[in-house]
Amino acid sequence: MALTKEQIAQRIAKEVKDGYYVNLGIGIPTLVANYVRDDIEVDFQSENGILGMGPFPYEGQEDADLINAGKQTITSLPGASFFDSAMSFSMIRGQHVDLTILGAMEVAQNGDIANWKIPGKMVKGMGGAMDLVSSAENIIVAMMHTNRAGQSKLLKECSLPLTGVKCVKKIVTDLCVLEIVDGKFKLLERAPGVSVDDIKAATEGDLIIEGDIPEMKI
Amino acid sequence: MALTKEQIAQRIAKEVKDGYYVNLGIGIPTLVANYVRDDIEVDFQSENGILGMGPFPYEGQEDADLINAGKQTITSLPGASFFDSAMSFSMIRGQHVDLTILGAMEVAQNGDIANWKIPGKMVKGMGGAMDLVSSAENIIVAMMHTNRAGQSKLLKECSLPLTGVKCVKKIVTDLCVLEIVDGKFKLLERAPGVSVDDIKAATEGDLIIEGDIPEMKI
Amino acid sequence: MITKTVKDVHEACRGVQDGMTIMFGGFGLCGIPENAIAELDRLNIQNLTCISNNAGVDDFGLGLLLRKKQIKKMIASYVGENAEFERQMLAEEMEVELVPQGTLAQRCQAAQSGIPAFFTPAGYGTEVAEGKETRKFGDKHYVLEEAFKADFSFVKAWKGDTAGNLIFKGTARNFNPVMCGAAKITVAEVEELVPAGELDPNQIHIPGIFVQRIFQGEKFEKRIEQLTVRKK
Amino acid sequence: MITKTVKDVHEACRGVQDGMTIMFGGFGLCGIPENAIAELDRLNIQNLTCISNNAGVDDFGLGLLLRKKQIKKMIASYVGENAEFERQMLAEEMEVELVPQGTLAQRCQAAQSGIPAFFTPAGYGTEVAEGKETRKFGDKHYVLEEAFKADFSFVKAWKGDTAGNLIFKGTARNFNPVMCGAAKITVAEVEELVPAGELDPNQIHIPGIFVQRIFQGEKFEKRIEQLTVRKK
Numbered sequence: 081m082a083l084t085k086e087q088i089a090q091r092i093a094k095e096v097k098d099g100y101y102v103n104l105g106i107g108i109p110t111l112v113a114n115y116v117r118d119d120i121e122v123d124f125q126s127e128n129g130i131l132g133m134g135p136f137p138y139e140g141q142e143d144a145d146l147i148n149a150g151k152q153t154i155t156s157l158p159g160a161s162f163f164d165s166a167m168s169f170s171m172i173r174g175q176h177v178d179l180t181i182l183g184a185m186e187v188a189q190n191g192d193i194a195n196w197k198i199p200g201k202m203v204k205g206m207g208g209a210m211d212l213v214s215s216a217e218n219i220i221v222a223m224m225h226t227n228r229a230g231q232s233k234l235l236k237e238c239s240l241p242l243t244g245v246k247c248v249k250k251i252v253t254d255l256c257v258l259e260i261v262d263g264k265f266k267l268l269e270r271a272p273g274v275s276v277d278d279i280k281a282a283t284e285g286d287l288i289i290e291g292d293i294p295e296m297k298i
Numbered sequence: 299m300a301l302t303k304e305q306i307a308q309r310i311a312k313e314v315k316d317g318y319y320v321n322l323g324i325g326i327p328t329l330v331a332n333y334v335r336d337d338i339e340v341d342f343q344s345e346n347g348i349l350g351m352g353p354f355p356y357e358g359q360e361d362a363d364l365i366n367a368g369k370q371t372i373t374s375l376p377g378a379s380f381f382d383s384a385m386s387f388s389m390i391r392g393q394h395v396d397l398t399i400l401g402a403m404e405v406a407q408n409g410d411i412a413n414w415k416i417p418g419k420m421v422k423g424m425g426g427a428m429d430l431v432s433s434a435e436n437i438i439v440a441m442m443h444t445n446r447a448g449q450s451k452l453l454k455e456c457s458l459p460l461t462g463v464k465c466v467k468k469i470v471t472d473l474c475v476l477e478i479v480d481g482k483f484k485l486l487e488r489a490p491g492v493s494v495d496d497i498k499a500a501t502e503g504d505l506i507i508e509g510d511i512p513e514m515k516i
Numbered sequence: 517m518i519t520k521t522v523k524d525v526h527e528a529c530r531g532v533q534d535g536m537t538i539m540f541g542g543f544g545l546c547g548i549p550e551n552a553i554a555e556l557d558r559l560n561i562q563n564l565t566c567i568s569n570n571a572g573v574d575d576f577g578l579g580l581l582l583r584k585k586q587i588k589k590m591i592a593s594y595v596g597e598n599a600e601f602e603r604q605m606l607a608e609e610m611e612v613e614l615v616p617q618g619t620l621a622q623r624c625q626a627a628q629s630g631i632p633a634f635f636t637p638a639g640y641g642t643e644v645a646e647g648k649e650t651r652k653f654g655d656k657h658y659v660l661e662e663a664f665k666a667d668f669s670f671v672k673a674w675k676g677d678t679a680g681n682l683i684f685k686g687t688a689r690n691f692n693p694v695m696c697g698a699a700k701i702t703v704a705e706v707e708e709l710v711p712a713g714e715l716d717p718n719q720i721h722i723p724g725i726f727v728q729r730i731f732q733g734e735k736f737e738k739r740i741e742q743l744t745v746r747k748k
Numbered sequence: 749m750i751t752k753t754v755k756d757v758h759e760a761c762r763g764v765q766d767g768m769t770i771m772f773g774g775f776g777l778c779g780i781p782e783n784a785i786a787e788l789d790r791l792n793i794q795n796l797t798c799i800s801n802n803a804g805v806d807d808f809g810l811g812l813l814l815r816k817k818q819i820k821k822m823i824a825s826y827v828g829e830n831a832e833f834e835r836q837m838l839a840e841e842m843e844v845e846l847v848p849q850g851t852l853a854q855r856c857q858a859a860q861s862g863i864p865a866f867f868t869p870a871g872y873g874t875e876v877a878e879g880k881e882t883r884k885f886g887d888k889h890y891v892l893e894e895a896f897k898a899d900f901s902f903v904k905a906w907k908g909d910t911a912g913n914l915i916f917k918g919t920a921r922n923f924n925p926v927m928c929g930a931a932k933i934t935v936a937e938v939e940e941l942v943p944a945g946e947l948d949p950n951q952i953h954i955p956g957i958f959v960q961r962i963f964q965g966e967k968f969e970k971r972i973e974q975l976t977v978r979k980k
Contacts, residue, residue, distance in 0.1 A: 171958075
């Protein structure tokens with residue numbers, strides 16, 4: 081069975097290691113924070129200017145001066161710091177952030193990503209995504225395998241305006257975990273109950289399928 | 299009679315206006331702070347990281363963590379701020395400092411200045427001088443008119459390695475006040491008792507002398 | 517004695533004219549110069565080029581100026597919260613330049629710092645880099661980006677003093693510090709204005725040299741865009 | 749649990765090797781990483797390239813490493829306080845690259861920020877610009893300067909916490925913040941080390957993400973270079 085968004089977040093959380101500084105994009109990535117093992121120490125950075133982001137505040141304790149990049153009210157944890165936007169992107173551009181998790185509209189098999197614009201239809205802007213994907217050494221994309229029309233979001237080439245080139249390393253979708261290897265999507269894990277054929281059918285890009293593909297553990 | 303170094307500083311102090319942010323170089327410029335009228339408000343910036351620099355501390359109240367760019371112990375005034383070297387030069391490069399006063403070994407009649415190196419003999423480094431002279435819109439040079447060997451320091455062309463090109467606006471020496479106009483030294487004021495001929499004799503560069511040159515008031 | 521303190525927002529905005537380029541601090545509705553925006557709305561200043569990370573929401577922040585079509589061109593990184601914005605943009609009633617967020621911050625800081633241009637990896641290989649010089653340093657490609665030029669910069673701080681020194685609070689800091697001194701005139705509105713000397717010089721985020729006018733804002737609504745809470 | 753706190757200066761310096769490029773915070777003797785310098789002296793690390801605004805005095809600061817000829821190349825802006833330095837430089841026993849002070853700071857901050865190069869007016873028309881690209885923006889000329897690359901960065905702060913957050917004091921701040929995160933490994937020595945959570949997140953000068961190792965220095969001599977006082 082395909083994963084829920086919560087389960088995608090849960091699977092990605094296993095990629096987060098002790099001592100990591102992590103930037104979480106809006107949407108599914110935000111949920112990852114809920115599933116990180118509590119015996120490791122992870123600092124969440126939000127590009128609007130906080131390192132050491134904590135959970136949502138208790139009712140009535142929200143502070144308009146304390147939000148994340150998704151404009152949601154948040155809290156800060158002990159050891160947190162606040163800073164301006166230039167310093168925030170010093171962290172990002174300077175490759176001090178260890179892991180970036182973000183959503184996408186399309187990912188190409190060479191690692192290109194598109195997630196900020198549908199010409200003539202939707203233009204929300206790139207926010208910090210272009211800085212993040214052009215700088216991060218470790219990028220995981222969290223997204224549904226197909227769009228609402230049922231079309232594959234894992235393509236030979238992106239059709240939408242790019243956010244970044246050859247930058248995505250790993251993709252976790254509702255169907256599987258993939259890695260970009262030699263300009264193709266290498267299948268690493270299947271969602272429980274999802275077959276290799278299901279994944280093939282839902283993927284427009286070229287897949288590398290070697291040996292038995294294990295079911296993922298969540 | 300030629301001015302003393304204290305008197306050069308005293309004359310320059312009259313160029314400092316209400317509300318100015320001023321950067322003072324090492325040597326004669328440092329003395330300028332002592333002569334600024336006390337009915338105007340002036341903030342002194344020191345490029346090592348303070349705005350709102352005050353006088354030397356009282357004996358026993360010196361703080362090793364509070365110095366100026368000349369490495370002298372100082373104090374801070376109400377309204378002062380401390381900052382890092384990058385921000386300090388944001389102030390300088392970004393032209394937020396209104397007036398820069400610094401010393402020189404040579405000044406040329408086109409406004410070139412040399413003050414950091416005598417090849418093979420003396421190399422102290424430029425410190426912040428190159429940033430200051432390339433950025434400041436209002437630069438006054440404070441120096442003796444001639445060097446220890448009696449040679450003019452106001453030249454047709456600098457002979458020493460340059461600190462900056464076409465940047466000096468005004469020069470106050472022990473003999474006179476000069477302004478750079480159309481690639482020449484325009485004589486504005488004489489030191490009390492110093493004649494125009496004395497100044498001509500001590501100046502290698504081309505002078506512009508128009509009408510009666512008044513004695514300066516200190 | 518020259519003073520930076522102005523009486524109110526009317527005085528703070530004197531000199532703002534039609535056709536100017538103006539920077540606005542804030543991220544979403546967090547840390548925006550509410551009082552200055554309201555005044556520009558009242559004054560009905562036209563044909564503005566606005567540099568701001570976001571464009572407010574339909575009825576608050578820069579959305580107020582959008583509603584009255586006071587904005588000729590918007591330079592921003594993310595505008596997804598504002599339906600009227602998207603409509604004006606897609607209908608080409610307004611010019612829009614979308615800039616990666618880090619590049620936006622750095623182009624402001626470059627203006628503040630007298631750096632005319634710098635290289636950044638953001639946007640390489642995308643339409644953001646079109647028409648711009650690119651260059652390889654090491655094994656990576658970069659895009660040359662230039663400093664912004666602006667007439668006014670409106671920022672909002674938590675505390676300020678009469679010397680213009682500013683302290684920001686929490687994530688309301690965001691773009692405010694990098695816009696100080698990045699325009700010809702920087703106007704700061706603060707929640708609390710104190711006499712020079714009351715703020716610890718070691719804790720000042722923006723020294724007064726970057727600020728030309730300062731005033732205590734009459735009112736700060738501080739609207740929350742996305743209220744998210746946990747149950748106790 | 750990964751911890752940034754190291755026991756002492758010995759542990760803090762592990763991995764430093766002959767031939768490395770190292771940044772040192774401080775301006776004159778103010779805010780220098782005294783404990784790290786003393787340790788590099790004890791370890792007798794050779795052939796160092798040092799990036800530091802100054803070169804210490806004959807018997808303190810980087811002067812200690814100069815005395816033992818541990819420095820192959822010095823990158824600095826002002827070295828006038830050190831007679832042995834001038835001797836080694838004029839005798840060509842040591843390589844020296846003199847850099848305008850603001851450019852030095854900006855080249856560090858560029859390294860910290862992932863900016864490979866930027867334009868600055870400093871040094872245009874002088875020997876500093878020789879061999880470098882220059883370009884006109886508006887009516888002014890600028891020089892293209894590149895970010896530094898370094899193996900270690902040693903900085904000194906006033907207070908720090910176990911998350912690596914730093915607060916500096918007075919003008920001992922200077923080059924320390926801009927060198928944090930500008931090298932592969934940043935080592936901070938602090939006068940007072942406290943548990944994470946004790947410092948106000950709004951007053952942190954350098955967030956812990958830029959710091960890999962932190963320790964409380966055993967002793968800070970804080971020598972004054974030019975004692976200047978007024979009589980009471």
